[in-house]
Structure formats: C-alpha cells, structure tokens
Amino acid sequence: MKSSTGRRAATKQKLYEAAVTLIAEQGFSATTVDEIAERAGVAKGTVYYNFASKSVLFEELLRHGVGLLTASLREAAEQTARSGGSRVDALDAMIRAGLVFIHRYPAFTQLYVAELWRTNRAWQETLMVVRQEAVAVVEGVLRDGVEAGEFSDEIDVSLTAAALVGMVLVAALDWLAFQPERSLDDVHGALSLLLQGRVTGRR
Amino acid sequence: MKSSTGRRAATKQKLYEAAVTLIAEQGFSATTVDEIAERAGVAKGTVYYNFASKSVLFEELLRHGVGLLTASLREAAEQTARSGGSRVDALDAMIRAGLVFIHRYPAFTQLYVAELWRTNRAWQETLMVVRQEAVAVVEGVLRDGVEAGEFSDEIDVSLTAAALVGMVLVAALDWLAFQPERSLDDVHGALSLLLQGRVTGRR
DNA sequence: GTTTTTGCACTGACCAGTCAGTGCAAAAAG
DNA sequence: CTTTTTGCACTGACTGGTCAGTGCAAAAAC
Numbered sequence A, B: 001m002k003s004s005t006g007r008r009a010a011t012k013q014k015l016y017e018a019a020v021t022l023i024a025e026q027g028f029s030a031t032t033v034d035e036i037a038e039r040a041g042v043a044k045g046t047v048y049y050n051f052a053s054k055s056v057l058f059e060e061l062l063r064h065g066v067g068l069l070t071a072s073l074r075e076a077a078e079q080t081a082r083s084g085g086s087r088v089d090a091l092d093a094m095i096r097a098g099l100v101f102i103h104r105y106p107a108f109t110q111l112y113v114a115e116l117w118r119t120n121r122a123w124q125e126t127l128m129v130v131r132q133e134a135v136a137v138v139e140g141v142l143r144d145g146v147e148a149g150e151f152s153d154e155i156d157v158s159l160t161a162a163a164l165v166g167m168v169l170v171a172a173l174d175w176l177a178f179q180p181e182r183s184l185d186d187v188h189g190a191l192s193l194l195l196q197g198r199v200t201g202r203r
Numbered sequence C: 001g002t003t004t005t006t007g008c009a010c011t012g013a014c015c016a017g018t019c020a021g022t023g024c025a026a027a028a029a030g
Numbered sequence D: 001c002t003t004t005t006t007g008c009a010c011t012g013a014c015t016g017g018t019c020a021g022t023g024c025a026a027a028a029a030c
Helices: A007-026 A033-040 A044-050 A054-082 A087-104 A106-116 A124-147 A157-178 A184-195 B007-026 B033-040 B044-050 B054-082 B087-104 B106-116 B124-147 B157-178 B184-195
Strands: none
Touching: A007 A033, A007 A044, A007 A054, A007 A106, A033 A044, A054 A087, A054 A106, A054 A124, A087 A106, A087 A124, A087 A157, A087 A184, A106 A124, A106 A157, A106 B106, A124 A157, A157 A184, A157 B157, A157 B184, A184 B157, B007 B033, B007 B044, B007 B054, B007 B106, B033 B044, B044 B054, B054 B087, B054 B106, B054 B124, B087 B106, B087 B124, B087 B157, B087 B184, B106 B124, B106 B157, B124 B157, B157 B184
C-alpha cells in the first residue's frame, strides 16, 4: 500500500486526527469543515482535494478506525491461541485489547458509539459493515468455545457477543470520562471478574 | 400537579415525542426546530413559547426520560426486596426493567447513549446529574450485596455498575436494531446467564 | 512537468430565534 | 344581559447569520 507513506497520506492522516476529536466533542453536524481544516493546519481547499465531501471524510475515518480495532482484537485472540490459552483466556485478552484501544483512541470510540445506532444517515451502510466485522471476532471465539465444550451450549452467541462488547465499551468510556485516575488493570480486573461470574458469590 | 393535564402540558408532550425520535435518528444539531414543530403538528413559534431554546427543550427531554428510567429501576429493585428475593434476583429484575424500558423508549435510549460521553456541550451538566441518578441505583444494590456477603468483596462497585449498565444498553440496542425478531425473554435470558457466570463453563 | 497544497473570495441553501398579530375563553365593567 | 378588557396559547413570515462546497491562479513539493 503505497498510500500509507506519501505526502498525501500524511495530509489525510492529519485530517483524520483533527476530525476525530472535533466530531467526538461536538458531533458530526456541529463540526464545520473550516474547523477541521484549521485544526489540521491545512487550507480548506485541501480537505476537498483529498475527500469528495465532509461525509466521505467521515466514512473513511470510520473505516480506518474500525480496521485498527478489529486487527487488534484478532491479534489478541490469535496470540492467546498460539500460546496455548483457553477460550476464556482469549475473551479476557480481547477485553484487554479493547480497553487498550479505547484508551488510545477515546475520541474515535465516542464518535463510533454516538453514531452506531442512528438510522437515516448517509453512512448507515458503512457502519453496519464495520460493526459486523468487529462483533464477528467476538462471536467467532464464542462459537469455537461452545463447539469445544468450553462454554455452555445454552448461550446465545450473537446476544452474548453484543453484551460483552457493550460491557467493555461502556465501562471503558465511563472510566475515561468519570474516573480517569483508575488504572487499566483496575478496569480489566473488574471486567474479568464479571466475565467469569465471580461477582455473584462463587469463588 | 395541574401542569400535567393542561393544554400547555399536552403541547409539551407532543413536542417531546416529536423531538425524541428526530434527535435519535439524526442527532441534535442535524435536527431543525422546524422539523420538530412540523412533526408535532404545531407552529415553530409554539416551540419557543414553551421552551427558551432548542437546547433547553433537549435538556428537559433528558430529565423527563431519565426520570422514568430511574423510577422503573428502583421499582424493580424494591419489588424484589419486598418479595424476599436475593440481590442477584434484584440485579436480574433490574436488567429486565432496563430491557423493558429500552424496548418501550428505544429512541430515547439511542439519543441518551449518543450524547452521554460528549464533552463541550451545553447540557453536559444535566447529563452528568442524570447519569449519576441511574447508575447510583445499580451501585446501591451492588454495595448492599457486598455488605451482606452475597457478592464477592473483591468487586469494584462503580466499575461493575458501569459494566452492567453497558451490557444491558448495548445488548438491547443491538437487539432492536439488528435482531428485532428476538423476544425480550431471549435477551433477558442471555444477559442472566452472563451475569451469573454461566457462560464460561460452570453450571 | 506533474501533483499537491494554498489562499481567498463567493454563492446559495438552510436555520435558530424573533415579533407583530390572531383566536378564544373567562373576568370585569357597563 | 352586553360590551370591553385581559391573559394565555399559538401562529408563521421574516431576519441575520452560518456553512458546505466551488473556482481559480499562484506557489510549493516531488
């Protein structure tokens, strides 16, 4: 991919970074192209030289970000499998990978959550595709685990996957927004406990 | 309270209903006051007769909605306690109450999630207050459970509460958006299993 | 010499908020 | 009774401003 090194790619990257924080803070419609250009330190014309429109910039940003996330989740699952960990270990590693990602790209996460369940929007389609990619990684591990007899076969794979994703997402955003002094390990520990059912009494 | 029956209150209610779906679909900034007025079957001036500004309308809408939610969660917890259920039962009842609420007011939930972690916005303060009220109900049950020795004392009350809320929120929104054919009991069942740690193997 | 970026003036659609005025029912004045 | 006044709820045309997107010539980078 030559595009990842050229001058143009560097400009796009600057625009992504400027757009992601502004849109996370204010929302898509409330963020102006002039603001994005200014924060990226670029002329407005450059925005339109690189992207067909404001929406297209946003869609490409979404794809870009979710690409990073799924790669990181997959990596965590594979890494665990390679080093002989169980499926629970794999889920646990994915939870951590999720937390690390959100910690690193909080603005992207905010914006993603804010847009995910919106209907009637131009990028609805993009979001669906991209969501499916991410949730599919979790579903994959759950399904394998059920097949291998490691997880209860009573579980509903897709609902459980959604619930797990939600658990991590909301806990992480809450952590960053309201208790930023906590460590990543604290948060990871709390979620691990919950995942393993050690909240409701048994040891 | 006379205000809950008069002509004016009826108009406000119509405006809330119009605003909630439009803002859930499009976001706050992308929704125009003209649209809200039109959907409510009212002139634009009426919106400004009843609310000082678009933001104020939105803030009052938030307070209104979260009030309903917390009442419903508290009710579920108390009902369980009264009929001699355990804390796990109370959590489970609250999960169900949450699902029922989201099923009934999906638009409100979408809009709440979309705005909750935004910074730099006029209603930031309102959201904080209102969030605290809702999460506090869950935290209360967790704290009581730990004190009573029913939950592990290793748990981190506030992080666990956030994670539980997230689990319900995301699972429910996913249910409504992507698998609406599932029943409430299906979703509740999946979340119960997860809460009780019966996903990762033990019976 | 080709690609990319800049700077800047311009347009036209769109939109939050305003304001003078309407309709109406109940109270006050005659 | 009947006329006039008052206050409330609502109306919709209008205004001042904002913003996505355009056009283009000149400079900079490669």
